[in-house]
Amino acid sequence: MTLAESKTNAPAPENKGGVVISVDAMGGDRGPAAVMGGIAQSAEKNPDIRFIVHGPKPELERLIGRRSDLLARCDIRDAQGVVSMTDKPSQVLRKGEGTSMWSAVESVRQGEATVAVSCGNTGALMALSMLRLRKLPGVNRPAIACLWPSRNPQGFNVMLDVGADIRADAEDLLAYALMGASYARNGLGLSRPRVGLLNVGTEEHKGRAELKQAHELIAGMSEAGSFDYIGFVEGSDLPSDRVDVIVTDGFTGNVALKTGEGTAKLVGDFLKEAFGNSVMSKFAALLAMTSLKRLQKRIDPRRVNGGVFLGLNGTVVKSHGSADATGVSAALKLAFQLAQSGFHDRLAARIAQSLAAEAATTTEHKGMS
Amino acid sequence: MTLAESKTNAPAPENKGGVVISVDAMGGDRGPAAVMGGIAQSAEKNPDIRFIVHGPKPELERLIGRRSDLLARCDIRDAQGVVSMTDKPSQVLRKGEGTSMWSAVESVRQGEATVAVSCGNTGALMALSMLRLRKLPGVNRPAIACLWPSRNPQGFNVMLDVGADIRADAEDLLAYALMGASYARNGLGLSRPRVGLLNVGTEEHKGRAELKQAHELIAGMSEAGSFDYIGFVEGSDLPSDRVDVIVTDGFTGNVALKTGEGTAKLVGDFLKEAFGNSVMSKFAALLAMTSLKRLQKRIDPRRVNGGVFLGLNGTVVKSHGSADATGVSAALKLAFQLAQSGFHDRLAARIAQSLAAEAATTTEHKGMS
Structure with missing residues (x-):
């Protein structure tokens, strides 16, 4: 409830404006229907949010097709591969390029979306995020x-x-x-x-x-x-x-x-x-x-x-693998709030500033007031 | 409930027989009245249990005096000192000899009681127990x-x-x-x-x-x-x-x-x-x-x-510092059950046996079925 309070105060954006969230539609325990259900809930409550959805195009189109209101809000990116819950992170790093998870992270890397959301394998998602987004300087x-x-x-x-x-x-x-x-x-x-x-x-x-x-x-x-x-x-x-x-x-x-x-x-x-x-x-x-x-x-x-991944060049939200539509919608709300507040840039600035402060302290006597 | 099921099946012991538990009456958040209350509850439910109670004699006699049925079941050991919740373990090791906690552990060391129970400072109780009871060989x-x-x-x-x-x-x-x-x-x-x-x-x-x-x-x-x-x-x-x-x-x-x-x-x-x-x-x-x-x-x-301290030459039960009479009585029940089952000797035998098995394994090839 706390997380998207500010949305009603924001000015209505252009039709194609607003916040863009990159969503991995696959890899959750309940399949793409639960993820699309969450997107639908989220879109209904929040006019300022748009989605890039990653997964097998025919299947996603079929799911979206039933909800014509979603068509205008979702870009579909075809990705045939799926990272399963049992895949080892090292395997995914080597062979994961065609997967919906890889593609979802890539949209953040390319700057098309501000935050990526996935219900998939945590270890694989973290490994992929580190590989593609890289760590923030100082982390x-x-x-x-x-x-x-x-x-x-x-x-x-x-x-x-x-x-x-x-x-x-x-x-x-x-x-x-x-x-x-x-x-x-x-x-x-x-x-x-x-x-x-x-x-x-x-x-x-x-x-x-x-x-x-x-x-x-x-x-x-x-x-x-x-x-x-x-x-x-x-x-x-x-x-x-x-x-x-x-x-x-x-x-x-x-x-x-x-x-x-x-x-x-x-x-x-x-x-x-x-x-x-x-x-x-x-x-x-x-x-x-x-x-x-x-x-x-x-x-x-x-x-x-x-769960929010912190310390990378980009924000990634990990939803529970077992999340239903309501759970996915909560993760999307969190992603929206973080995107809208400019969280990532503020965090990066804070880390840089602290690094500078730390460097200054170590040259002085220890123990600032 | 599970812990003292066997007590009703045991034959009634001599008046001075049964299991002896050493109890530190001091050091809990609610003072000796809560501890004596727990002893009273425990004595009422279980005819086979006797107590050695450690603390300032006049105060304990006054508390017991009100319950004449307890007089026959409790030996009082005068100990004027009290270990407080804020005392550091190292201090207690150096200066703790006159305290009720020290005295309670000592009764187990001397073989007068099978198990010691205290509501006091956990770190101090563990340090004292290690110093006085020593570790079991192999632990x-x-x-x-x-x-x-x-x-x-x-x-x-x-x-x-x-x-x-x-x-x-x-x-x-x-x-x-x-x-x-x-x-x-x-x-x-x-x-x-x-x-x-x-x-x-x-x-x-x-x-x-x-x-x-x-x-x-x-x-x-x-x-x-x-x-x-x-x-x-x-x-x-x-x-x-x-x-x-x-x-x-x-x-x-x-x-x-x-x-x-x-x-x-x-x-x-x-x-x-x-x-x-x-x-x-x-x-x-x-x-x-x-x-x-x-x-x-x-x-x-x-x-x-x-909480039961394991791996020493003697058994010590740590009750919550905030335990009331019901809580103390639960800790005494656990102590009784462990004493009656011959837990300590069995544990020591099991450790010795496993050490022997381990020594045997390391001389053979690794990986027993």
């Missing part, structure tokens, strides 16, 4: 940022990296802090995000060596990066209102993300069982329908669908 | 194992390490697999537990180098260790019914544990808000009371209260 390891339902007014916190790389040294964690803060400003509209570093305790003496080092680096860069650094946070803080951006390595972040999803699903299933247990509780569930739906909406993973 | 890093609500018939899965050490190499992870399987056999009554190794994907090529190495080591030891090794698992599998014991390093395990707790609490709070939203939904909540209570019981962290 050693790109990251995937996810949104996490939280107690904050904006409804979500940002966590990164959730799986682009299984390693991260102190410099990488600093880059994640800068990129995550930039994402929170442009994606969630927070002018001065609060950044925390994930650790096993909040005391300064705890944790691995690279975390203690990153702790110093991030604290020193908070002024230049326009964020507040609140120090170490723990797993229990991920949904809390004391932090907006949680920085961690891709191994820990991925485990935390999947643990959170698994726990929410467990509690949800137990809840369903509890309400299915007796006639009385079934009746109660009926009475509480509105409330339960409101709850479901708050923790619905489809609403927070979209 | 390089002890681990803390926790119980995780799951879809399995036994209601819980075991995860370790959740924070004894922030590092673990492949050999450590193998020891965790052996200790976790032994805990699941004796604590949860599973004859052949299924062990999984936590990673960012289930494919064999994923993950850090030490994980791939541990993957081979654990697979090779499954026969000798009497468990089934199911390979890599992900964060979403922690509450699943495809695994019983989840092995990971203490950094990742601690983040996962706290993330799970935080997520369950978030969903619970959202649920409460949802039911508080309208008169209709409040009425519905009233109708669904029994079902909601059943749900709450399944995910109540007090029911799974008790």
Whole structure:
């Protein structure tokens, strides 16, 4: 809901104007129909968005054909190949050129579209994006940022990296802090995000060596990066209102993300069982329908669908492989918001500026106020 | 519920017989009254359990004095010092000798009690336990194992390490697999537990180098260790019914544990808000009371209260610092079950046997069937 608030304030563009999103129609668990369904939902809600859709032309034309309103908003790019969920990234780098995923990333590289969206294989998408878009100067390891339902007014916190790389040294964690803060400003509209570093305790003496080092680096860069650094946070803080951006390595972040999803699903299933247990509780569930739906909406993973690849020369949004039309539409909304806010250029400028600040600091005495 | 099922089948012991648990009455967030409350609950439910209680004698006598039935079941050991939640482990090692925590661990060292239970500072308790009880031969890093609500018939899965050490190499992870399987056999009554190794994907090529190495080591030891090794698992599998014991390093395990707790609490709070939203939904909540209570019981962290320190010459159970009487009583129940099953001796025997098997394997060709 937060993510596309500004769209109604923007002036109506030319027919062929507006934001262009490049969409990989293939590779998701539910096939191109779910992706086209998401595009249709998105187009209906947002007049300022256009699409370049990549996949086998006959199939996509058949799907679009049923929705004549979409014809004017979609460019179809024929790509016969599909990257499957089991393909290894290295294979895709070597042989992936004819695939819809490759083609979708290529549209961003060529500047035809601002953001690419795919429901496909995460590892392959990251490898392709790195190969074709290349890393931003000053970024050693790109990251995937996810949104996490939280107690904050904006409804979500940002966590990164959730799986682009299984390693991260102190410099990488600093880059994640800068990129995550930039994402929170442009994606969630927070002018001065609060950044925390994930650790096993909040005391300064705890944790691995690279975390203690990153702790110093991030604290020193908070002024230049326009964020507040609140120090170490723990797993229990991920949904809390004391932090907006949680920085961690891709191994820990991925485990935390999947643990959170698994726990929410467990509690949800137990809840369903509890309400299915007796006639009385079934009746109660009926009475509480509105409330339960409101709850479901708050923790619905489809609403927070979209991992954003950060640190490349171009923005790529990874939608859940199992996303249905509603999930795809959420990912498209996020892509639109990031495209419209000029997120990519701002992020690149911020990284460049911080690099300069860091270079300046290392020549002076350490420890800026 | 699963944990002390056997108690009713055991023959009634002599008045001074039964299992003796050493309890640190101090150091928890709610003070000695909560701990004594837990002891009282536990004593009431279980005639076979006796306690050595450590803390300032006058205060403990005053608390027990009100419950004359407890007098015959509790030995009080005077200890004036208290380890606080903010004390650093290194300080406690140097100056902790007069504290209730030190005294509680000492009773296990002296053989007066089988298991020690404390609600105090985790880092200090682990450091003290390592200093006084020493590591089991063959164990390089002890681990803390926790119980995780799951879809399995036994209601819980075991995860370790959740924070004894922030590092673990492949050999450590193998020891965790052996200790976790032994805990699941004796604590949860599973004859052949299924062990999984936590990673960012289930494919064999994923993950850090030490994980791939541990993957081979654990697979090779499954026969000798009497468990089934199911390979890599992900964060979403922690509450699943495809695994019983989840092995990971203490950094990742601690983040996962706290993330799970935080997520369950978030969903619970959202649920409460949802039911508080309208008169209709409040009425519905009233109708669904029994079902909601059943749900709450399944995910109540007090029911799974008790991290077990594994890999020492003696068993120590760490209760949540914020545990109330019900939480303390759950930790005492777990301690009783482990003491009665002869868990410690079995675990030590299993480790010794596996060391022998490993030594034998390394002299042969690699790769036992």
